[in-house]
Amino acid sequence: MAVNASMVKELRQRTGAGMLDCKKVLTETDGNIDKSIELLREKGLAKAAKKAHRIAAEGIAAATATEDNKTAVVVEVNSETDFVAKNEKFRNYVSAIANQALVSESADIEAFLAEKYIEDETKTVQDSLNEQIAVIGEKLSIRRFKKIVAENGAIASYVHGGGKIGVLIEAETEIVNDDVMEALKNIAMQIAALPPVYLSRTEVDKSYIDSETAILKQQAMNENPEKPESIIEKMIIGRLNKQLKEVCLLDQTYVKDSDLTVQKYVDSISKAVGTSITLKSYVRFETGEGIEKKEENFAEEVAKQMQS
Numbered sequence: 001m002a003v004n005a006s007m008v009k010e011l012r013q014r015t016g017a018g019m020l021d022c023k024k025v026l027t028e029t030d031g032n033i034d035k036s037i038e039l040l041r042e043k044g045l046a047k048a049a050k051k052a053h054r055i056a057a058e059g060i061a062a063a064t065a066t067e068d069n070k071t072a073v074v075v076e077v078n079s080e081t082d083f084v085a086k087n088e089k090f091r092n093y094v095s096a097i098a099n100q101a102l103v104s105e106s107a108d109i110e111a112f113l114a115e116k117y118i119e120d121e122t123k124t125v126q127d128s129l130n131e132q133i134a135v136i137g138e139k140l141s142i143r144r145f146k147k148i149v150a151e152n153g154a155i156a157s158y159v160h161g162g163g164k165i166g167v168l169i170e171a172e173t174e175i176v177n178d179d180v181m182e183a184l185k186n187i188a189m190q191i192a193a194l195p196p197v198y199l200s201r202t203e204v205d206k207s208y209i210d211s212e213t214a215i216l217k218q219q220a221m222n223e224n225p226e227k228p229e230s231i232i233e234k235m236i237i238g239r240l241n242k243q244l245k246e247v248c249l250l251d252q253t254y255v256k257d258s259d260l261t262v263q264k265y266v267d268s269i270s271k272a273v274g275t276s277i278t279l280k281s282y283v284r285f286e287t288g289e290g291i292e293k294k295e296e297n298f299a300e301e302v303a304k305q306m307q308s
Helices: 005-015 019-028 033-042 047-051 088-103 110-113 126-138 178-193 206-223 229-247 262-273 298-307
Strands: 058-065 071-078 120-124 143-151 155-162 165-173 277-286
Touching: 005 019, 005 033, 019 120, 019 126, 019 229, 047 120, 058 088, 058 155, 058 165, 071 088, 071 155, 071 165, 088 143, 110 126, 110 143, 120 126, 126 143, 143 165, 143 277, 155 178, 165 178, 178 262, 178 277, 206 229, 262 277
Parallel strands: none
Antiparallel strands: 058 071, 071 143, 155 165, 165 277
């Protein structure tokens, strides 16, 4: 029986084994999924499947860049517990995944997992992950990565809280020196501390403005029912501007000098180094964001294991 892509995909989903391993055993079993699962288990390649239902919401973010600071990447790799996230073996593995992502041409996680693992090209990235799961004993997940390439400028990275937050910031600039890189690092720290929604006001969606305006108008009318509409409109403008200063990076108050906005800080560095500096893009990963964590009762968990 010919082995097709859908069969390989199904076996991967059910076992967590690598694509090449799935294809190989399917060929050996003439396409029989159940026999393939048994064979993978016998070879110790399906251990990850037992943990597939668990929630991995801990872990760390890691960032790395090329020596010229022209290319940088941030990755998030999840574990089930914070204990594992602090484990040196796990952290070394995440660093290896960041190095893999730095040179990867993959556009998504599925393609990334199917790549040859640069530290051992006899394996895929998925294979390396399965091995880590087997050794560490928890569900692990390479959740996401984002790479930025600066065409005309540089990228700085920053990791906060031992991996709780990973940030990249890209700037367009003709001069890249220590002063510029220090400034970008400071801005990356700003992004970690005060997460913006947009880089600048030009990126703000009209739907966001319309929605916030409607909410702010209702708030102002509820608080000031006696005021005329003309005053209400001025209040809305003021409140909306205040809100945009919080969600737009360039409008935020610079954390290291409250007399400056981020844009004014960038302008001051531009003047000092003698070239124009323009912030182009940023990435901010916060470990576990958007993942619903499962609350575990440790005593109950131990009791269940003893009963089984």
